[in-house]
Amino acid sequence: MDHRAEPVQQLKKRWATVEFETSPEHEDMASWLMIQCGSTGCEIIEIDPDGDVVVRATFDEIELSEELLLKIRTSLEEYGLGQSLKTLRHKSVEEEDWLARWKEGLEPFVVGNQFMVCPPWLLDTLTPEEIGVRKVIVLEPGMAFGTGLHTTTQYCLTAFEMQPHPQRILDVGTGSGILAIAAAMLTGPKAVIIGVDIDQVAIDNAAKNLELNKVQKRVELICGGTDAVTRKDFDVLFSNLTCEDIISLLPEYERLLAPGGFVICAGILKEKLPMLTKELKKRKWVVRDEKIQGMWAGLVIARSVPTRNLLSFSPS
Numbered sequence: 001m002d003h004r005a006e007p008v009q010q011l012k013k014r015w016a017t018v019e020f021e022t023s024p025e026h027e028d029m030a031s032w033l034m035i036q037c038g039s040t041g042c043e044i045i046e047i048d049p050d051g052d053v054v055v056r057a058t059f060d061e062i063e064l065s066e067e068l069l070l071k072i073r074t075s076l077e078e079y080g081l082g083q084s085l086k087t088l089r090h091k092s093v094e095e096e097d098w099l100a101r102w103k104e105g106l107e108p109f110v111v112g113n114q115f116m117v118c119p120p121w122l123l124d125t126l127t128p129e130e131i132g133v134r135k136v137i138v139l140e141p142g143m144a145f146g147t148g149l150h151t152t153t154q155y156c157l158t159a160f161e162m163q164p165h166p167q168r169i170l171d172v173g174t175g176s177g178i179l180a181i182a183a184a185m186l187t188g189p190k191a192v193i194i195g196v197d198i199d200q201v202a203i204d205n206a207a208k209n210l211e212l213n214k215v216q217k218r219v220e221l222i223c224g225g226t227d228a229v230t231r232k233d234f235d236v237l238f239s240n241l242t243c244e245d246i247i248s249l250l251p252e253y254e255r256l257l258a259p260g261g262f263v264i265c266a267g268i269l270k271e272k273l274p275m276l277t278k279e280l281k282k283r284k285w286v287v288r289d290e291k292i293q294g295m296w297a298g299l300v301i302a303r304s305v306p307t308r309n310l311l312s313f314s315p316s
Contacts, residue, residue: 014092016061018072021052021087028151029269029295030055030084033075036242037068055084060201064090079269110134112157115182120212135185138212139176140205152240152266155291155298157182159264166235170256171195172226172249177206177219179238184215196222196229226252233258239265243272247279254283254303262288262302273297 018039022030031042034057045054059068069090076084108118108126116134118126123138130136156179160166167187171180174195183193197203203223210216222228226249234256239246246265253263268276270292280287280301289300 014062016059016064016090016092018057018059018064018088018090019054020076020084020089021047021054022081022084024053026081027053027055029079030076030081031057032267033079033081034072037072037075058093063092108136111137111154112182113161114186115157117178135182137178137181137185139178139209140212151293151296152298153178155266155293155296156238156240156264159289159298159300160236160238161186163236163262166191168192168231168234168258169194169236169238170229170231170234171238173197173239173241173245174206174221175202175240177209177221179240180206180219181209181213181215183236183238184218185213189218191218192231193219194222194229194231195219196224196226198223198225226256229256232256233261235261237261237263239263240267241265243268243276247276250279250283250285257303260302262300264298264300266296266298268297268299270295270297 018034020030027044031044034042034055037057038059039057040060041058043056043058045056047054061068064072073085073088076082076088106119106122108116108122108130110116114135115137116126116130117137117139120138120140123136126136160179160183165187166183167190169180169183169187169191171177171183171194174180174197177195180193180195183191187193195203195206197206200223203221206221207216210219210221232255235258237253237256239249239253241249246268257263265276273292276299277287284304285301286304287299288302289298291298
């Protein structure tokens with residue numbers, strides 16, 4: 001009788017998913033909302049060429065808590081997607097059920113005037129011409145892929161590219177680290193670049209992406225809020241956050257900016273832009289640039305009495 005133990009089968013990781021239907025014009029907002037609720041990635045599934053789509057958001061959880069489900073429902077209602085609640089469903093799936101298919105749908109994309117973002121397994125597919133023309137940011141899948149959210153990153157990078165030689169940069173809510181990585185690629189070795197995020201998972205993901213791009217020695221990562229940042233002399237702040245978050249952080253930005261510094265804001269739904277501009281006027285901020293693209297608004301803001309000239313620009 002053979003008493004050798006049978007090999008232990010490795011348990012497959014399970015993920016929680018949320019699915020709901022929405023119209024194609026709202027898929028970008030729906031994906032953005034799921035990312036705000038903590039999703040690690042979204043997949044858009046076409047039901048009918050002339051009808052609604054299914055948004056499938058994946059969460060790094062075995063099962064979704066009632067608290068998270070309430071947050072998802074509340075977010076959909078608050079942003080005008082309450083109709084999607086009729087089709088809302090959630091379940092647990094094995095990793096292979098979604099990850100391989102999701103990767104198949106990812107492609108490198110151009111962002112800003114100088115960059116191309118590429119997942120690591122597709123680097124070999126880039127042509128020498130593509131690599132020669134643009135700086136390549138290597139990013140593991142996550143917030144920057146699969147959701148259309150690079151529209152907001154596009155504004156941040158284009159605005160940053162137009163500014164004269166910033167040397168102290170803070171990326172608030174660094175997420176995947178894409179903006180901090182780009183800043184490291186565009187500045188000299190003496191530049192100070194810090195990425196801060198309240199989510200340790202985001203910090204860990206950003207750290208991996210810094211290593212993939214060989215800029216881990218150029219960027220300091222801090223897990224915490226802006227109150228964990230002690231420097232108060234930043235030339236540029238990236239603030240790719242919600243309108244409400246930007247408003248609540250304005251006092252902190254006033255503390256963190258050097259005289260003449262500015263904040264590049266994105267992730268603002270255009271319907272909420274009046275709320276932000278009202279608060280900016282109240283706190284004596286001025287808008288140096290504004291661009292609306294689709295459902296998103298991007299702004300460059302500065303204190304109303306700058307002590308040095310800022311470059312006026314209109315990013316394309």
